[in-house]
Amino acid sequence: MQNSGQLQPAPLSRRLSVAPMMDWTDRHCRYFLRQISHSTLLYSEMVTTGALIHGDRERFLQYNPEEHPLALQLGGSDPAELAQCSKMAEEWGYDEVNLNVGCPSDRVQNGRIGACLMKEPALVADCMKAMQDAVSIPATIKHRIGVNGHESWQELVDFVGQIADIGCKTFVVHARIAILEGLSPKENREIPPLKYDWVYKLKQTFPELEIILNGGVMTLDETEQHLQHVDGVMIGREAYNNPWILADADQRIFGGSANSQTRHDVIEKMIPYVQQHIADHDKHTLSHVSRHMLGLFNGMPGARRFRRLLSENAYKPEAMAELLREASAFCVVE
Incomplete structure (x- = not known):
């Protein structure tokens, strides 16, 4: 932890x-x-x-x-x-x-x-x-x-x-x-x-x-x-x-501050986490994390390409955290 x-x-x-x-x-x-x-x-x-x-x-x-x-x-x-x-x-x-x-x-x-x-x-x-x-x-x-x-x-x-x-x-x-x-x-x-x-x-x-x-x-x-x-x-x-x-x-719901971050900000937050997860394991395991992120851009232009790129590549041994950034680049509108 x-x-x-x-x-x-x-x-x-x-x-x-x-x-x-x-x-x-x-x-x-x-x-x-x-x-x-x-x-x-x-x-x-x-x-x-x-x-x-x-x-x-x-x-x-x-x-x-x-x-x-x-x-x-x-x-x-x-x-x-x-x-x-x-x-x-x-x-x-x-x-x-x-x-x-x-x-x-x-x-x-x-x-x-x-x-x-x-x-x-x-x-x-x-x-x-x-x-x-x-x-x-x-x-x-x-x-x-x-x-x-x-x-x-x-x-x-x-x-x-x-x-x-x-x-x-x-x-x-x-x-x-x-x-x-x-x-x-x-x-x-x-x-x-x-x-x-x-x-x-x-x-x-x-x-x-x-x-x-x-x-x-x-x-x-x-x-x-x-x-x-x-x-x-x-x-x-x-x-x-x-x-x-x-x-x-x-x-x-909780009376806190308004959300100022974008979906792309969330991607950037996740990259160090994924890098650490991959470093902690003998084999690359991007898909362990990315499978939970496929719905992040739902309803936005490029969402299908985002999901497809991750689904088709995240399981591969050579897949690295930067694939998240590459996939999210298809979704350019917030």
Whole structure:
């Protein structure tokens, strides 16, 4: 972990965050997004307790200090293991540890992880209590509004109520049910209808809790509308596919200064980071970083050529950081 001496990290705020996304929000993605927004809370990919306890701990936990504010999301259902991994999160300096009770994939279900746990609120409460008791950083939860067969309003209230009773204060709520059989994770993000009104109502029912809305949010305009009803908004794939939507977040969502940098400024910030990453490895690995940057110029003239040049060349052993500058030269209009 290296600090380039830039601004001090912003304080932890959940008014806007970028969702944990498997294979997407790794440390390179988070560093890139941090160059666009100073204050948006960033989440790791979900890491299972087994991977941390029995696997390459450093690989899963390492990050650059510039990524703060930063949360680690855990997947698991054993209270003792979750407590152990929450301690790791705190020891490594994460600002928050979050429990995944929203992922609907078959592989995750088979490990008794993710959205299937919504059918076991007492177990989830035990897990959250173990996590809270183990650390002084916030322990939070991300969940759906229900799962098929357990999708009534009363069941959602009972679920949140049981977990709130053990002292959990922050709930990130994906405003869809999860269908645990027959739909892929992608389909589970698109087919079950969004019920934002349920998340709004949850805040009304539990005004003392911090309720963060997640699911289908595409713009900062939508974010500001939701913030009239809830405490925070979590954006997922749109923040990945079109990362420049975060460019005005510090001013519009957090009340900070207006953004004065350009997309090309972000490219220049990323070049030293990529140079260091390549120097730290035996083989050139530009694509490890550049794959997360393909959407930076979305909607601008030259964006397709930018994506194409990186996609076709960044994986090559001889590819160097300057390829980012070469590709961005196609996008000359800000």
